[in-house]
Amino acid sequence: MHNYKRLLKLLSPYKKALLLGALFLVIASLTNLAVPLYIKKLVDVVMVQKDMALMNSLTLSIAGLFLIQMVFTTAHNYLFDLTEKRVITDFRIKLFRHLHTLSLSFFVKRRTGEIVSRMTNDITTIENIVTDLPATLLQQSIRLFGGIIIITYMNWKLTGLILVLAPVLVVFARTFGRRLKKLSTEIQDKLAVSTTILEENISCIQVVKSFVREKLENQRFSEALEDSYQSAKKRVIISSFFGPSIGFIAFSTSLILLWYGGREVILGAISPGELIAFILYATIIAGPMGSFARLYARVQEGIGASKRVFEILDMKGEVRDLPDAEAMPRIEGKVEVDGVHFHYRADQEVIQGIDFTVEPGQTVALVGPSGAGKSTLVQLLHRFYDPIAGQIRIDGIPLESVQLASYWRQIGIVPQETILFGGSILENIEYAKPGVTKEELIQAAKAANAHNFIMETPESYETVVGEKGIRLSAGQRQRIAIARAILKDPRILILDEATSALDNESELLIQEALERLMVGRTSFIIAHRLSTIHNVDRIIVMDRGQIVESGNHAQLMQKEGLYHKLYTLKSLQMVEDNEVSSDLPRP
Numbered sequence: 036m037h038n039y040k041r042l043l044k045l046l047s048p049y050k051k052a053l054l055l056g057a058l059f060l061v062i063a064s065l066t067n068l069a070v071p072l073y074i075k076k077l078v079d080v081v082m083v084q085k086d087m088a089l090m091n092s093l094t095l096s097i098a099g100l101f102l103i104q105m106v107f108t109t110a111h112n113y114l115f116d117l118t119e120k121r122v123i124t125d126f127r128i129k130l131f132r133h134l135h136t137l138s139l140s141f142f143v144k145r146r147t148g149e150i151v152s153r154m155t156n157d158i159t160t161i162e163n164i165v166t167d168l169p170a171t172l173l174q175q176s177i178r179l180f181g182g183i184i185i186i187t188y189m190n191w192k193l194t195g196l197i198l199v200l201a202p203v204l205v206v207f208a209r210t211f212g213r214r215l216k217k218l219s220t221e222i223q224d225k226l227a228v229s230t231t232i233l234e235e236n237i238s239c240i241q242v243v244k245s246f247v248r249e250k251l252e253n254q255r256f257s258e259a260l261e262d263s264y265q266s267a268k269k270r271v272i273i274s275s276f277f278g279p280s281i282g283f284i285a286f287s288t289s290l291i292l293l294w295y296g297g298r299e300v301i302l303g304a305i306s307p308g309e310l311i312a313f314i315l316y317a318t319i320i321a322g323p324m325g326s327f328a329r330l331y332a333r334v335q336e337g338i339g340a341s342k343r344v345f346e347i348l349d350m351k352g353e354v355r356d357l358p359d360a361e362a363m364p365r366i367e368g369k370v371e372v373d374g375v376h377f378h379y380r381a382d383q384e385v386i387q388g389i390d391f392t393v394e395p396g397q398t399v400a401l402v403g404p405s406g407a408g409k410s411t412l413v414q415l416l417h418r419f420y421d422p423i424a425g426q427i428r429i430d431g432i433p434l435e436s437v438q439l440a441s442y443w444r445q446i447g448i449v450p451q452e453t454i455l456f457g458g459s460i461l462e463n464i465e466y467a468k469p470g471v472t473k474e475e476l477i478q479a480a481k482a483a484n485a486h487n488f489i490m491e492t493p494e495s496y497e498t499v500v501g502e503k504g505i506r507l508s509a510g511q512r513q514r515i516a517i518a519r520a521i522l523k524d525p526r527i528l529i530l531d532e533a534t535s536a537l538d539n540e541s542e543l544l545i546q547e548a549l550e551r552l553m554v555g556r557t558s559f560i561i562a563h564r565l566s567t568i569h570n571v572d573r574i575i576v577m578d579r580g581q582i583v584e585s586g587n588h589a590q591l592m593q594k595e596g597l598y599h600k601l602y603t604l605k606s607l608q609m610v611e612d613n614e615v616s617s618d619l620p621r622p
């Protein structure tokens with residue numbers, strides 16, 4: 036209920052429109068209740084008094100009532116529905132904004148599908164109850180209680196009969212309705228399983244083909260579908276029985292009503308018009324009884340959905356501005372990492388106490404085996420995460436004491452894997468600096484060695500890259516990410532395997548551009564190809580979340596430690612590669 040109250044709070048800015056809508060709704064419902072009374076008169080006038088003039092004027096009055104009902108129903112529908120759309124649109128926007136305040140950890144821990152489902156399906160469920168529920172409740176209460184009061188006043192015995200018969204109908208309909216609904220959900224869930232298989236098969240089509248697993252996949256898919264067919268079969272059996280039998284019960288109850296009412300008419304207890312009015316009221320009353328039960332189920336669904344949505348809305352970003360956070364001044368580039376520890380999960384410490392200092396403008400390479408924690412360390416430097424213990428200082432200022440945005444504007448990262456937005460190449464590069472001139476943008480692309488390949492794409496800079504940049508090769512995506520970083524012109528630059536997807540030649544070309552880019556700013560490079568980091572100021576060698584060695588290339592080679600080992604292994608590999616390729620041309 037607490038969640039529902041929060042939902043209703045969303046409506047408070049639109050109180051005026053809603054109150055007006057409620058007024059219109061009351062008028063429409065009362066008009067609706069008045070109609071049978073006039074019909075009663077009409078029938079009596081026609082059948083008993085046989086008065087033509089009175090009949091004409093009554094018919095006109097009823098037409099007038101219908102007109103009033105139409106106008107006010109239109110008005111309240113419009114007001115309620117429009118408010119609902121507005122509220123939900125605002126709510127979706129609010130939620131999206133909120134997502135951006137959450138930290139990377141939120142997105143990493145959850146599956147994309149789960150977040151998307153809360154943002155779409157759950158909000159749609161909420162949309163269905165937010166104004167509709169109070170409106171229906173009001174409307175049906177007026178009909179139910181108004182109807183009962185009027186007919187009790189007319190004839191309490193017939194009213195008693197209606198109040199006994201109507202619930203029978205409602206209970207029957209509800210019981211089957213619920214069973215049908217349960218089966219529908221079951222069918223949906225089972226269909227969802229087959230949809231997942233379908234999606235998997237499409238995205239992993241290469242794997243399926245290469246391992247010749249079509250047969251297994253076909254079997255998996257048909258099993259899932261058969262499963263949903265079995266539920267569908269049950270549903271068909273129930274639903275084909277349900278419609279006709281509810282019709283039968285409805286007609287039987289009307290017949291009982293008609294018989295008993297007819298008897299009262301013959302005995303002279305009520306007029307024929309009153310009998311007709313009773314039957315009309317019976318249908319007016321039966322409606323709310325059914326819809327109250329339905330409403331209850333919808334409220335349950337809506338509350339479940341709002342719980343999931345509010346859960347996200349109540350989350351706070353783990354990495355966020357402290358209340359007294361100040362803007363980061365222009366960064367000179369001194370970086371101090373002081374006793375930093377970090378873990379993603381409490382049982383696995385990924386960074387285990389790291390200390391180092393980098394002077395402004397220096398270039399530092401981070402090397403080490405896969406899983407050593409290099410990417411994690413630079414993500415800490417970027418403040419995507421906060422350390423569990425220890426501190427990172429930039430120009431002596433602790434990172435946690437500055438405003439995130441002011442820091443992020445001055446730091447650039449080219450990640451290990453580049454995912455692009457679905458738009459054009461231009462849009463993707465421009466992302467770094469909205470409103471940049473085309474010349475400046477092309478210059479950045481040239482520096483990133485991306486201009487040439489971009490000009491070869493069908494529409495050059497306007498070429499659409501497809502979902503996540505799928506239509507470009509990994510190396511091309513990387514060069515776009517580099518162009519973007521060049522355009523951002525950050526004070527601290529992080530390259531996480533920024534050239535790993537490039538061939539040796541492109542890498543050499545970009546290396547130059549990157550070296551130019553690194554002048555005058557503090558840079559961190561993670562590289563597996565150790566040949567690319569020969570002349571950096573310092574190499575930090577990491578293993579299992581700790582620094583095991585540090586120094587320049589010559590010092591580290593002399594030490595004959597981990598770096599020496601990694602380097603000789605790589606060199607050996609390269610020599611082998613060369614031998615293989617020089618073998619190739621031979622017959």
Ligand SMILES: Nc1ncnc2c1ncn2[C@@H]1O[C@H](COP(=O)(O)OP(=O)(O)OP(=O)(O)O)[C@@H](O)[C@H]1O
Binds near residue numbers: 379404451
């Ligand atoms: N989001 C995450 N949640 C949990 N564990 C993670 C997460 N990201 C990385 N890890 C773990 O942290 C450790 C360090 O990972 P990291 O990506 O920093 O290694 P790396 O040195 O960059 O490796 P590589 O050279 O392969 O890129 C690994 O053991 C990895 O399994």
Ligand SMILES: [Mg+2]
Binds near residue numbers: 410531
């Ligand atoms: Mg990595």
